[in-house]
Amino acid sequence: MPHESPGSPPSDPPGPDASRRSDRARRAILSATRDLVAEVGYTRLTIEGIAAAAGVGKQTIYRWWRSKAAVLFDAILEVNSHEQGSVDLPDTGDLESDLRLVLRGTVAALAEPANDRLQRAIAAEIQTDISVAEELVRRLLRPQLDACAARITLGIRAGQVDESVDADLAVELLFGPIFHRWLLRTGRLDDQFADNILALVLKGLRPH
Amino acid sequence: MPHESPGSPPSDPPGPDASRRSDRARRAILSATRDLVAEVGYTRLTIEGIAAAAGVGKQTIYRWWRSKAAVLFDAILEVNSHEQGSVDLPDTGDLESDLRLVLRGTVAALAEPANDRLQRAIAAEIQTDISVAEELVRRLLRPQLDACAARITLGIRAGQVDESVDADLAVELLFGPIFHRWLLRTGRLDDQFADNILALVLKGLRPH
Amino acid sequence: MPHESPGSPPSDPPGPDASRRSDRARRAILSATRDLVAEVGYTRLTIEGIAAAAGVGKQTIYRWWRSKAAVLFDAILEVNSHEQGSVDLPDTGDLESDLRLVLRGTVAALAEPANDRLQRAIAAEIQTDISVAEELVRRLLRPQLDACAARITLGIRAGQVDESVDADLAVELLFGPIFHRWLLRTGRLDDQFADNILALVLKGLRPH
């Protein structure tokens, strides 16, 4: 695990006594990290730079995080944490419009220039550091995919989707092309693209 | 463009005189790069390390490549170059089995541990360096996607696919989920997964 | 000034905090410098070599010295520092034998092979770097010349030297030929030469 997550039991790695931790320093570090990665990109993001920008000693960073990636990860989580509890999709009864909302939201989040660098930084780190990947999947991606799959399962029960369909697979058909475009930069991300994917996938989901 | 591609006009950037270039050095560098990235990973791959392993001066690398990523890119291209001319898919008449061949091949290529680090290294670099992305898309990804789309278009003419379908979009539905799993490490890559995707997508492509 | 001398006010350039300076590193650097310059000569003396021989990071050298010459300078000063307070000449009453002692000592110091390279290195650097010259003159040469002039002045008061004589000029007549031979390698340096100079100069100094 790349970092000391707030809710984790303090036992696993011995580590320093988290109760003495300065929250002021912690917030300054994560905030400075977000600012810097947006400004100079992940490659030129440095621990020394974060420490200087946060007005913090380097040791304070090393005391609480294992690596640059771990800091970055927490910096992102702190921003996206609102999604953690509320990963349920709306259920208006209209499956297509519910999914459209999610896909368009995803496209918008990825296209948003402010977040772009932050999220690409994590994406790059995932290629190198498997523990970052596991953490990200467990705490961000999996909940989102599961929530979407749950909505599709509701569609099955409502008879809008063929009962033979694997909801988890369907979800990957929806998100896969979007991340494919974003991660490999094979094309533009916009609502039109999201809608086209959704339409084509839904054709394959419908009963009969 | 991160490198001096064979067919490019010699005018664009002045650059060094490529006719004097030592092919011995070039091959030693690309070979050492492949060996090292497989051995220590991309993050710990260094120009100095490549130069030492290749028995070459650092300047010889900097003379011909803009960055570590550009070297790595050529190192990959040299291996994958066989795919360049032959990006046509088989046309046995059976669209499903033709596509299955491609998808399984893609899955196998990504899962192959020897290539894994090499390809992830480029994937990571794409997040940072847009010119690497453009080059990769132009010379590797786009040809593959286009070839696949061409096969689907044949399927449309043969009446196996609904004529309203956008072949390019369909291709992204096929490859998107695979790369999504691989890049974000959200799940295992195997033939079963490829087959499931193919089956579900084809349901959406069929006439009616 | 090429270096942070012990007694200098800490104000001039802000620089690093000298109070945190590692004395162990400082001594290792100066000692390694002396060893290396004696071994390989000044031209082949490198910062990297010093750092390696001293078991020190290059940055530690660059943090405290402006250049290779500045390090070398301190390396010499540390050895010659004993002369700083005690630049007074003996006053036996016999001017000639007192001066002979000094001149023979100078000749011996320059001829001594161990010091030769060290001192020539500084001499060479003086041709290039004026600040090194100023420092050397101020801290080593000027005190020596002044002390010698003071002894001659005593000789004037004692009636051994004509009172019209400029003591400072007389000193340059004594040392000039010695350094001329040494620096331009126009001839051998030995006691005989020192004695001959002294005899001839004294002829010009005597009353009437």
Place this chain on the structure above:
Amino acid sequence: MPHESPGSPPSDPPGPDASRRSDRARRAILSATRDLVAEVGYTRLTIEGIAAAAGVGKQTIYRWWRSKAAVLFDAILEVNSHEQGSVDLPDTGDLESDLRLVLRGTVAALAEPANDRLQRAIAAEIQTDISVAEELVRRLLRPQLDACAARITLGIRAGQVDESVDADLAVELLFGPIFHRWLLRTGRLDDQFADNILALVLKGLRPH
């Protein structure tokens, strides 16, 4: 010997065929060397820089000179060569004014800013490279000193100088202090200084 002097027998080292040597290249190299050393100083003078400024290949320099110092040496000699045949001093009958002419000339030559860097470069090189020193002494310094000694010898015969005086030593008393000041930068060089030295030395030379 650091260079292929014009009059030397072409046998000693086989070397290249001097008859084919391009005089255009030779002059361009020496001229560029003088310009560059005056512009950037000896330390930053590079073979590559000379070659580029002279419009010449590096190999052409290495073919004819052993080192940077050898090039510089010839560059200086080419300028000072006029003094080679005419190292005789004037003999007006007045020893003091004849010597004054020489000393003031020496002071002026050293103080001249245009030559300063060129001559200091050689002076610095002498500290490192003994063969450069020998060449310089043999071809420039020794002839000058000898010519001056010859003039003093004439003074001895004319009864202006005590016959017990060693003319060679006397010459070193005259030039030593000047070069001492110049090489170690211990004081200003001007006519006043030259005159003062001369006066004091002559006091020691006079009969009785």
Place this chain on the structure above:
DNA sequence: AGTTAAACGAGACGGTACGTCACGTCTTTCC
């Protein structure tokens, strides 16, 4: 006049050292 061999310009090559940056650790000094 034609041949041929060397010098020439150009510059790529394997190297060494440069001076800088950031790493992660360790130590000192405050609050």
Place this chain on the structure above:
DNA sequence: GGAAAGACGTGACGTACCGTCTCGTTTAACT
């Protein structure tokens, strides 16, 4: 007694030149 400040040993960066080594292209001496 945790945190700021920052010096330390380490190692890679990208650059500048080194001296050697081909490349074609003059150029000048000998057929």
